[in-house]
Amino acid sequence: MEARAYLRHARIAPRKVQIVLDLIRNKPVDTAMAILKHTPKAACEPLEKLLKSAIANAENNHNMDKNSLFVAECFVCPGPIMKRIRPRAQGRAFHILKRTSHVTMVLREKE
Incomplete structure (x- = not known):
């Protein structure tokens, strides 16, 4: 069983988001949340909200245990x-070019 959360049209370049996603991939959700809280990157704030949304989806929609969740997949697409034109x-x-990102986060339970 897995829980997904999506962030569409985030106003940040995908290559900046990718750096932070590499830090939290395959980590437990509490560790991933701590990493996002204490990393000084602009992408951390929207990714923290996305992780909270994925955790809420897992608890409320799929009856998963919050303590056994980990970030199974997370990726960003442009x-x-x-x-815009600057004189x-x-x-x-x-x-x-003001780039936007589509971020997907998938949480799974540990066996």
């Missing part, structure tokens, strides 16, 4: 890119 010198324009 979302849509917002394209530069001599009438030129530079493109700014």
Whole structure:
């Protein structure tokens, strides 16, 4: 049995999220929560909310025990890119790509 939680259109680049997800993969949920609380990265705040949501899904929808849960899978995919233009010198324009992320987190119970 597994519990999933999704975070869609997060306004942070996928490569920044991937760094933090590598820290919590295959960890128990209490350890993963502690890592997210004490890591000074911008991606930690939305990922902490996502982990809490996945834990709530596991407890309420699948009747799983919170103490035996671990982060089985977590991955990030690029979302849509917002394209903006910044004016530069001599009438030129530079493109700014504001990247978004789709994050998926899967929790399972230890056997």
